[in-house]
Amino acid sequence: MTSALNRLQPLNGNNMKLKTLLLFVALIQSVVSMAQQDWKGDYTRAKQVYQLQKYEIAMEYFLPVTSPDAANPYASYAQYYYSLSAYKAGKYNEARQMLLQLINRDPNWKQISEAHYLLAGVYFELKQYRFGMTSLTFVQGMESSVTTFRQSYYAKIAPLDTLIKLQRVYSSDKELAKALFNQLAAYPVNSKNNMLYEYLAQEFKFTKLNRTVTYVTKTEYHVAVILPFNLSESNSENYKSGYAYEMYQGILTAVDSLKEDGVTIKIHTYDADRDVMKIQAILNYPEMKGMDLIIGPLFPSLIPYVTNFGELNNIPVINPISFNSNIIENKTQTLLFQPTLESIAGQVSSFAKEKFVYRKNSSKDNDLKPKNNVLIFYSTELKDSLLAVYYRDSLQVKGFKVSKFVKVTKENIGTVGKIFSDSISLLTTSHVFVASGEPVLASNIVSALEISRQNVPVITKSDWLDINNQTYEQFERRNIYIIYPDYFAFYTDAYRSFKAAYIKKYNVYPSKYTIIGYELMSLVGDKMRTAGTGYFNLMRTSPVSKGHFTAGYDFSKKPCNNYVPIYYFSDLKLTLANPFDEK
Template identity: 30%
Template sequence: MNNIFRYLFAFTCWLLFIPLGQAQTTSDLATKYANAKQLITAKKFSLAMAELQPVIAANQATYSPGAMYLYAVAATQNQKYAEANQKLTLLKNAYPDWANKADALFLEATVAFEQKDYDRALTLTESIESKDLADEVTAMKYHYLSQLTEKATWQNLVSRHENDKMLGQWYADKLVGGWYTAADKGTLEALIKKFKLDKNKYLPENQENLKKTSFNVAVLFPFPQNEAEIKARKNQFVTDLYGGMLLAQDSLAKQQIQLNLFTYDAPADTNKVKATLQLPEMHNMDLIVGPVYKSASKIISRFAQQNSINSINPLSDDLYLVKNNLHLYLFESSITTRAKQSAAYAIQNFPLKTALIIAENKEEDTTFANAYKREFERLGGKITQYKKFNPKTTSGATLLANVDLKALGHILLLSNTPSVAVFTLSNLAQTEATTPLITYPSWLNVNQISLSQFNNREIYFIYPKFIDNTQPGPQQFRRKYATRFNVPPTVYAYSGFEMLYYFGQVLQKYGSRFNGGLQNEGPVSGVLFQGIGYAGAQDNQYVPLIKMQDLQLTVVNPIFR
């Protein structure tokens, strides 16, 4: 949950209206309450709960209801959902007219979702009357319901919450995306009528138009606009990306899957992107690839949502870009997914369930580290220490000082700084420690380190773009790309091919409304990359981990289909 500070802010604003004299007569309670808020901000949730107990027990109208609420916030963060529910129920019964009861209902719904009590959670969201929370309620429903993949559960929820338009349209999308059977005809027609959905897109007799062998794909990239820009190799990554897509188009055509690619210039200027999306032909697209710049994320999100057209971001690893919109996907795995999958591998494969986390203080590294810590602890592991450092002021030689490596389960070291890699490998060699180390693949390119220093050691690289050049797929692609474009392929060319080839097959299998079908698609081996699969998520859920064995980079968590 990311609502702690909103919870604290909401109640702090309410406290501003407490009469001064009343606050002075309850100074002890006020002190404990203030301490608890600071503890929650510092994520010391158990201590905050203990601090709030006497404030709740005082049954004092000024502070007790807020204390009950904040206790529930802390308990929820500690995954003590029964305690959170108990305090929220007490709050409702003891102070039914509390000024912030909408926030309490929101929190109670969050707890219900966390407990997978979807029916109760939706009932609670329906009782939240505050318009200020409308966007947050919608975001919460998207977050939790997107994890729900059982058709029977969806059927039950739709029947019990028949006036929930978001739920009804979402289920209709799932039906036409792959769940539809003849038995669903009455349900789908009722949803179309009740929520005024587009009959041309949702009626069963029109679904054959969505499952076809020829699809229109809009490509919104910042293409070079003149000969001078081409010669200057401006945005060369776009040229490479699109080159890979063209080869995928050829390969799919040999499988009787016809993709018609329509290119549009989509620079960082959002006005131009907006103008492109307003073109009449955009409404006839089966898929949109791009835009690639973050500045256009809100524009494409709105268009995809309003027109029920899926869009793929081919390059970003920022999960925020697809938040709250099931028509948006990342081709890449997100930073959060990479962290979670790496933590799951460590739990499953390393004997000792303890870890030391060392991360540079860059946003990408700390985001990864925080997600790793949460997942590793959720799975039962223990983080013995979490260090953040600035490589400009902290020497890599000191990072493992005073660390008993032989007693440690493994190390997660998140740094692309070459000197950090050099000092870390030197330290491991000097201590003769066999402690597993998980890190970035950039270490493989550090000139001061020979590949033999990685060989047959417990060093694992988080390597989403790993390509095994000994395999026939990459070898054939390189030959075809070089023949057609007279240059060797870059990683962008590989990405362009793999992305379009995968989603071209998805389009053939499920049609343009492939959202429901994609939920059940587990990871499969790629033609070039090691794998891709979504399994109900909106970013690639497969993250290859690599280690050096007999001087060959080897995938330790391969896909066998």
């Protein structure tokens, strides 16, 4: 039997048409063949990239395979691994979005519990704890993993107030109660949450720690000051011009004043640069275990050695300048004299919630309608980026909506003016938060607000005060608020007297580091006078303490300064916007 193709061959006159038709059919078949996606191959290649731990690249490989094609049996798996890659790359929002899509699209997927488990981890990383705990309730057949998850993530919940609130809501969760119990155990027996500690011990049969401590009043207290004086690099008195020496002079000045008030403190000075072996040698000196306090060190590589030494020997350690919350994590004897970035974000967002929700941005505005939109701008510096993220998260918990979250670079700084040109959006804007001290960004924002003629408050860093092309008149007119923890009132009679005595003794003007040293040692000495060797616990439980020249300090909520002073200009003078109640 001859084929249809053979039967057509004799038709010589139609050979050209026949060849064209065959070529067309072949082309169609080729296109169809190419259109048939190789799902298995693409998924396998994506898994190979994931196994190489190239997680951001793996996300790009998995993304096409997440297509909900009826012929694609790997879509749900690709969605899961895309999310897992995003989680490991620290891209938690992308992971959350894809996992929610997976759970909604394929709720009966055979590994859906693993998706809920991963989503819970994502929520905890985003500090959206209640969503995370809800996700855990959907996890089936993974009891051991869920328990491990709870033990690990619950221990990281901060601040303490958040953990307390969660435990009240999920009061039957034993692992959550255990995490709270462990954190409360680090506080002294006279702390404000001691009753809660006792309740948890009784309700869940937890074993209480022996927290009985006997405090004594001493005739002389010993304080180790470990700072980078760089004495080995100087053959003259030039080292005395450094910030470490300025802080040290402030400490000595406070010691002199305290002695007049009946508190004697002996300072032991140690020079520590970045040399780990040197700090280890210092900690091995026999006198170190007899210290009542260690101030410093300042370099991050040295800090863990000293804080661990303090924990082991029950000696308080105070870092005078760091904002890093990792230093105080899981520590009971360490204190940051400055607020952490998380504390700054939390306190400033609370201030904004109180002051900037019901207010007018223009004469046509209705201040009865709440303003919950916030614009956030931040620089490429790590510290600014972290502050912006913490502030965004803190705002969202308080019911704000972050309408713009912009990392400002040289390439996109022109978009700032466009954002402020939207007058309709500005009417619903509560405030602007700027985590950057860049002069160009500051000028752009102030100019844009001048043009808009809307009275939208701006909260920013104290770096703005050093910008030459911006005036205090502009800051006052444009409602600029300054986060300024280390501002000191240089115009008071008390400070003028201090400055005169300081210049007479050291022949230099006091710097901000001088004031930090002076305030730190003065506060410690004042508590020593009241509580003796129990001064550290008194600091941790006392309400806000007013500084000599600074706004104040509050260590009662967490082991860092939780009072964050915010200033604004009134009659061209910096004025405290959030004074604490001294009653």
